[in-house]
Amino acid sequence: MRLLERTIIRLLKNRPFYGQFLLQFRRRAYQGPKAVAVTLSDAIPTLMVAEQRFALFSALEQQALLEHLVKHILHLHPCRRKERDPKLWDLACDLAINPGIEHLPAEAPRPERLKLPVGLAAEEYYRQLLLIPQLGNQSGFGHGDNQADQQGTDKSDSDSSKPDLRHTQPIDDHQHWQEADRTPAPLSEQVVRQMVQSAWQKDGDESDGELHQIIRSYLAPPTIPWQQILRQFVGTAGRVGRTTTWKRAHRRFGQSTPGIRKQQYLNLVVGIDVSDSTDTRSLREIFARELVQIARSRNSRITALYAGSRIQQISCFCGNPGVVDVFRGGGFTDLRPVFDYARKMQPRPAAIIYLTDGYGPAPEASDIPTLWVLSADGEKPVEWGLELRLDDLMEAP
Numbered sequence: 001m002r003l004l005e006r007t008i009i010r011l012l013k014n015r016p017f018y019g020q021f022l023l024q025f026r027r028r029a030y031q032g033p034k035a036v037a038v039t040l041s042d043a044i045p046t047l048m049v050a051e052q053r054f055a056l057f058s059a060l061e062q063q064a065l066l067e068h069l070v071k072h073i074l075h076l077h078p079c080r081r082k083e084r085d086p087k088l089w090d091l092a093c094d095l096a097i098n099p100g101i102e103h104l105p106a107e108a109p110r111p112e113r114l115k116l117p118v119g120l121a122a123e124e125y126y127r128q129l130l131l132i133p134q135l136g137n138q139s140g141f142g143h144g145d146n147q148a149d150q151q152g153t154d155k156s157d158s159d160s161s162k163p164d165l166r167h168t169q170p171i172d173d174h175q176h177w178q179e180a181d182r183t184p185a186p187l188s189e190q191v192v193r194q195m196v197q198s199a200w201q202k203d204g205d206e207s208d209g210e211l212h213q214i215i216r217s218y219l220a221p222p223t224i225p226w227q228q229i230l231r232q233f234v235g236t237a238g239r240v241g242r243t244t245t246w247k248r249a250h251r252r253f254g255q256s257t258p259g260i261r262k263q264q265y266l267n268l269v270v271g272i273d274v275s276d277s278t279d280t281r282s283l284r285e286i287f288a289r290e291l292v293q294i295a296r297s298r299n300s301r302i303t304a305l306y307a308g309s310r311i312q313q314i315s316c317f318c319g320n321p322g323v324v325d326v327f328r329g330g331g332f333t334d335l336r337p338v339f340d341y342a343r344k345m346q347p348r349p350a351a352i353i354y355l356t357d358g359y360g361p362a363p364e365a366s367d368i369p370t371l372w373v374l375s376a377d378g379e380k381p382v383e384w385g386l387e388l389r390l391d392d393l394m395e396a397p
Contacts, residue, residue: 037176
């Protein structure tokens with residue numbers, strides 16, 4: 001999409017952090033009712049652009065629309081809706097971020113049009129919107145008195161104190177935000193945190209005071225316990241299988257046929273770098289204990305691949321593993337063999353967890369969700385994948 005690429009290039013020149021951050025988004029085909037959309041799908045920020053609609057806006061408006069999407073992700077808006085009314089929450093999120101973005105299209109919702117103060121959080125705007133009758137009552141959402149106003153009915157001077165309801169629809173498409181509910185919010189936050197840190201390292205020269213405040217919160221050490229991140233990552237990797245059971249009647253054939261029960265099972269690959277730089281027994285053991293504890297709590301199959309420049313040993317654990325082998329190696333590291341092995345496995349693994357220092361050639365991309373567990377002085381070898389550090393493991397209570 002050349003038009004999108006040109007807009008991102010302008011962002012890289014004018015708002016470098018936004019551009020670097022946006023370059024890390026996954027992209028997906030989109031033919032929706034709006035020009036742009038964004039969501040968190042399996043914890044990954046995902047960008048969608050309808051180029052023909054996008055082309056209807058000016059160059060400055062196109063850049064502003066992308067800034068709008070970036071701020072939705074920085075504020076984790078798709079994850080924060082919870083049980084709130086989707087329409088009001090969508091509007092509240094736009095009201096929270098639009099005042100700080102220049103050159104947005106004229107139809108973009110703004111708090112001053114609704115007689116609301118500028119600078120509130122989305123949750124605060126949501127509470128305020130519930131108090132506006134035409135919005136709080138869903139039967140009148142987006143219409144109500146607005147129809148009469150648009151038909152040119154006479155207004156008294158007192159009408160200037162009433163909210164203007166002509167622009168209460170989000171400027172972008174929020175219908176895909178429901179995808180964010182499939183992944184625990186802390187895991188999505190950790191992915192965004194790492195993307196922010198990567199973008200900031202490449203170009204942290206940003207004068208936006210509001211943006212600095214958000215970025216500082218992401219650059220600070222995470223408060224999420226590493227065990228929680230690991231469990232949530234493994235939890236999202238579990239896939240749904242089917243098994244028969246006589247305890248449940250078949251919906252179609254009744255008691256004469258066993259029913260069907262969904263069953264979660266875990267098919268996981270654990271890559272273990274056996275080079276000298278990661279041969280720290282205490283760190284490996286504390287990580288292995290947590291992983292085994294997770295495996296015991298569910299139907300699982302874990303394939304451990306001990307690898308340096310090649311795969312040197314393979315161990316498989318099914319059900320409730322009680323013993324984890326220890327293999328010691330050495331030499332240089334090549335991270336690619338583990339991914340090559342995983343891609344050929346049947347059934348295909350749901351995720352890869354790689355314990356390594358990160359120093360070695362790695363695949364340019366992988367469609368298998370990956371968690372890089374790095375040593376204290378290690379370095380994430382590629383931009384994709386989620387990251388944990390072994391020093392975090394040692395500091396955990």
